Amino acid sequence: xxxxxxAFCARYGLRIPVLLAPMAGACPVSLSVAVxxxxxxxxxxxxxxxxxxxxxxxREFRDATTGPLQINTWIPDPPPVRDSAAEARMREFxxxxxxxxxxxxxxxxxxxxxxxxxxxxxxRVVRNGDDGGRGEARA
Numbered sequence: 001x002x003x004x005x006x007a008f009c010a011r012y013g014l015r016i017p018v019l020l021a022p023m024a025g026a027c028p029v030s031l032s033v034a035v036x037x038x039x040x041x042x043x044x045x046x047x048x049x050x051x052x053x054x055x056x057x058x059r060e061f062r063d064a065t066t067g068p069l070q071i072n073t074w075i076p077d078p079p080p081v082r083d084s085a086a087e088a089r090m091r092e093f094x095x096x097x098x099x100x101x102x103x104x105x106x107x108x109x110x111x112x113x114x115x116x117x118x119x120x121x122x123x124r125v126v127r128n129g130d131d132g133g134r135g136e137a138r139a
Contacts, residue, residue, distance in 0.1 A: 015038075017040075018035070029057055036065045
């Protein structure tokens, strides 16, 4: 075990450097208790829980073990604001790419060469030959 791993284990009271992944809806108390009782860290993915549900889950966990636990309180971003006009322009631009759209298809990648692929929303889209042959477009 590395010094860093040993320090982490010591800080959180772990015998084994394993953390249960805190996935929403996939961390029943019984699984977290079993993981914590082996010397690892239990987990709660709290995304789907109400505050009362989190309290109840932690209470049940603490009634069954004194082992360590982590709580993932990730909160999702709100849905993006759609811009139908921008999406239409993007679809129109992308339709010109490839053989079906009549656009230029360049499968050759030359390291260090940047090729102009077009413009979208006033931004130049380029293809950089230094991408290991993946042909990634960058704006």
